[in-house]
Structure formats: C-alpha cells, structure tokens
Amino acid sequence: MRILKYAILGLLYNEKLTGYDITSKFKGPLGQFWTAKHSQIYPELRKLTDEGFIQYEVVVQGTKLEKKVYEITSLGEKELSEWLEKVERDSSVNKDEFMLKTYFISAMEKEEAYDLFNDQLVKRKENLSKLQKTLSLLEEDEIPITFSSPQFGHYLVLTRAIEREKGYIVWLEKTIDLLK
Amino acid sequence: MRILKYAILGLLYNEKLTGYDITSKFKGPLGQFWTAKHSQIYPELRKLTDEGFIQYEVVVQGTKLEKKVYEITSLGEKELSEWLEKVERDSSVNKDEFMLKTYFISAMEKEEAYDLFNDQLVKRKENLSKLQKTLSLLEEDEIPITFSSPQFGHYLVLTRAIEREKGYIVWLEKTIDLLK
DNA sequence: TGCAGCATGTAACGGGTTACATGATTTA
DNA sequence: TAAATCATGTAACCCGTTACATGCTGCA
Structure with a gap:
C-alpha cells in the first residue's frame, strides 16, 4: 500500500x-529491492506535495531549465517514522519468473533446460x-560505516x-551439474 | 506480460x-516464487478457454456441486513451450519491503532497528x-527424483x-550483531 | 448440525508498465 | 554539432489486491 x-x-x-534524481536512485543498489519508473514517480511527488509530506523549490539550471528540488517536511518525517517502526504482517512474495519456469522443468527438453540455466548463470x-x-x-571512500550514517543502509543493502546473488549462483551451478 | x-x-x-486446485498450488512451494489470488485466476481461466489454450469438463461433486476441471490443449502446450524456451531479457526486480526499510536504517533509532531485524529473523x-x-x-516418498518427473521442478524450487531463506537468515544474524 | 474446506464468480480500486510527448544542458 | 544525459510530465492499459457475494460437501 503506497510503498x-x-x-x-x-x-x-x-x-x-529532483524527480530525476529519485529515478536515478532506483537504478543503483536500492533498485535490487525496489524500483519505480519516472512515470510513476512524478505523479507520486505531486501527491506527496498536496498531502504536505514534501515541498519543493524551483531551481534554474543553466538559463532556462527549471527543476523542482524536493525536500521532506516535518510532517513527512513523522509519516516515514511510522512506516519504519511498523512490522509488516506478511512479507510480499518475491516473484521470480525464472523460478516459475524451473517449477515446470519437466515440460522442457533437457538441452533446453541446460541452456536456460546457463543463461541465467551468466x-x-x-x-x-x-x-x-x-x-x-x-x-x-574510507568514510567509516557507522550506524546513523546514510552510508550504513547503502552498505547493508x-x-x-x-550474498543473495552468490547463493543463487551456487544453486544454479549445482542444478546445472544435475542436468549433465 | 501475462505470466x-x-x-x-x-x-x-x-x-x-479446477480453479480451486490452481489457487491451492500457489499456497505451496510454488508460492515462494509466484502467487495469484482466486479473483485473478478465474478470469484468467475464462480468457485461456476463450483463446483455446485450455478446455474444461463439468464434473458433479456430491449431488449438486458443479466444478470445472480444466486441461491443457495441444495449442496450449505449444504456447507453454514457446514461453519456456525464451530467455527473459530482463529479470524482474524482487521487491522486498524489508530491504527498502533497511536502506533507510539511518532514519531509525538503534533499538527500533534491532527489534525490526529480530522480527524479520523470526x-x-x-x-x-x-x-x-x-x-x-x-x-x-521414495519416488526417485529424475529429470522429466513432475517432482523434479518441485524439488528444485x-x-x-x-537456500534463499538460509542466506537471508545468515545476513540478518550478521547484521543484528552489528546492531548490538 | 455446525464448521472447515471446497468451489466459483464479480466489482472497485490501486499499483505499475509502456508509450507518447517535449525540451534544455553538458560533454565529446 | 551531435549524442548522451538531465529534466518533467500525461494517457492508456494491464496486473493484482481487497472486498463483495454465494452456495455445496465432508467430517467431527
């Protein structure tokens, strides 16, 4: 619900x-666990502004280009905290199309499965x-990674x-061996 | 696209x-990687029937209860094969609300983070x-798990x-140690 | 006979993608 | 000066969830 x-x-x-910056963030490590396209972000920024959780300042880049630089309001900080504190009752399923195909491996030719697994491994x-x-x-960067530095979350993610990728790779290699 | x-x-x-059986399947191990609610499944069954990929037979359970037992058609098998063969160009992101919160750990109180991580660990x-x-x-079951037995996909998944859960748990425990 | 589980559907709504649309700035 | 990147928006459509709605069967 509006994550x-x-x-x-x-x-x-x-x-x-800016909205563009936020879009970029989802292309970094954060994007391993959450993403959104700019077409979803801009309307959400609009909505959050209307709700008073964020506000923006128009900054002129160069001579003409007007960009909106957003910042969080104290109301927004309160809203964020409430979400952070709350434990999720049911963690949402990590949908994985490749694993869905794997479930149906008996409907594949052995060679086909072998190719598919190798592609995934790459x-x-x-x-x-x-x-x-x-x-x-x-x-x-040598900046010590301590709790409450914004780097900490970045580092943990x-x-x-x-580790997730390593585990996936180990399992893929094990399975490829079974297909030989 | 219509996975x-x-x-x-x-x-x-x-x-x-039956539609109900399919709904149940998503509550098993398959549900670790893909799910759907019955409200999505029944309309999809209707659509697949109209498209000729599946067909059904009405079976009477007890004295009155009519259930639709679905089976795949040869056209449906062809369609399935095409999807299985095709490698995905971009594997979809595994959205994980807990990891999103983790990214913002610097906005939490230490104790709060500790509680959150322990809850997730449980x-x-x-x-x-x-x-x-x-x-x-x-x-x-003692049924030998061989390639092309439907059990094989089940086993792999x-x-x-x-392994995925084990990796997650190791990382959670490591991180909880950092929070002490 | 009551309850858990079997069985099937629809409607409203919100989340998310693809495509459409435009223009400025920076850098090679 | 051309291309990559910065920058912002909208519209149509599809996917998925929540809630509404109903009824039968098997078992304790």
Missing part, C-alpha cells in the same frame, strides 16, 4: 532531490560483479544483494 | 485441475522450517527456497 510513497520519503530524509554473475564493484567503491 | 497465463498452462501440463526462520518439512515429506 513508493515511503521510498520517496526515505530518499528525501537525507538529501534534497546474468547472475554479471549482476554480482556489478554489485561487487559498487561495494569496492563504497569501501574505498549491497552486502545482502551480493 | 499468470503461463503459470496456469504449466500447472495443467501435468494434471487436470519470520524467515518460520518459513525455513515450513519449507524443510515439505522437503522431508517429498524425500520420504524447494531447495532454492530453502
């Missing part, structure tokens, strides 16, 4: 951002190395995403 | 099922033990779900 609302409030908790490895590069960059 | 369509076709590949452990019980039952 995007909280994602935006959370992003604005630490810094002022993709997962690509994602893993991308994530590992991001982690290296984060660790290079990255390590979780990396 | 539920293929989920239903896949389920009907091995056995004849939930994940519960899910893990449920999955492990299901795996035991599957292995008790279960082992993947179990």
